[in-house]
Amino acid sequence: MPGMDDDATPITRTEAQGAVTELGWRLLLGELVTVVPLDSLAEGAGLLAAVTAELGAGGDAHLRADLRPDRLRLALQHRASGRVTAADLALALRVTGVLDRPMTPVGDHRTDPVQELEIAVDALDVAAVRPFWAAVLGMVPQPGDDDALVDPAGRLPAVWFQQMDAERPQRNRIHLDITVPHDVAEQRVAAALAAGGTLLSADAARAFWVLADAEGNEVCVCTWQDRDRPGQISPAG
Missing domain, CATH: 3.10.180.10 (2,3-Dihydroxybiphenyl 1,2-Dioxygenase, domain 1)
Known part of the structure; x- marks a missing residue:
């Protein structure tokens, strides 16, 4: 039986955002996006390694990452369909658990990196x-x-x-x-x-x-x- 992370059921935008708001993710152009503040590239590389280890090979079909010295941007989407699915909600929960730190989905309009x-x-x-x-x-x-x-x-x-x-x-x-x-x-x-x-x-x-x-x-x-x-x-x- 497929696990939750295999559930490609499309969901509405309202359902997607409602499920992850308190986790620190935001819905942008059909992706769930969050940003983790960093002190260094090394710190970010370690976090990204932990996230990819948690998701395994199946994460490649959903996760995109952008690593900079001051932030790690993560985005989840069912890439084959270009939509957020039930699987992405489950993956967002797992990623949040691995990071175990505050994310910054919103902020001052001049510096907000989530857009x-x-x-x-x-x-x-x-x-x-x-x-x-x-x-x-x-x-x-x-x-x-x-x-x-x-x-x-x-x-x-x-x-x-x-x-x-x-x-x-x-x-x-x-x-x-x-x-x-x-x-x-x-x-x-x-x-x-x-x-x-x-x-x-x-x-x-x-x-x-x-x-x-x-x-x-x-x-x-x-x-x-x-x-x-x-x-x-x-x-x-």
Whole structure:
């Protein structure tokens, strides 16, 4: 019988975040993410070795790690499907037990390391422009979402394509989406407005807020919230 860590049952965003909030994990772009503060690379290497030993070879299908001298970033996702599953919740619990220390999923908006950046391309014919962006950026389709592109090495921001119904010549056609933990989103929006930004739309909040700089260049501040509702539109999340 498959163990809990083999359970690939997809779960809703609400279920995922609710299960790991108190453990110090946050849901960002279909991943469970946490960051462990470090004093050195050696300390981080030791923690990562302990985590990978706990998860075994099966962890390779779920865990990604980014080790820096001051932090260890861990992300869990069922990589084949590009979604968080019941197995990932079980793995988050196991990883948290191994780390046995406070994690920092949220923090000051200027230094918070738990966030994800995407590039959004508006297009009238997504199928016509997507191959160009895949070729010029060296990207591949995102698992579970052929309309988005990802860096195979996991270093560059993802690129996704927003379907347009008509030309918008007075509006920029490429914008950024910054996805942050749900419990810092309003702080991030407020900071951007205080720095000279303009709120263009909060109609889709809490899923995303549309902001612009002083010259009209747009960015969306995104979270996982309210995306389990039928018909919820992008920006992606």
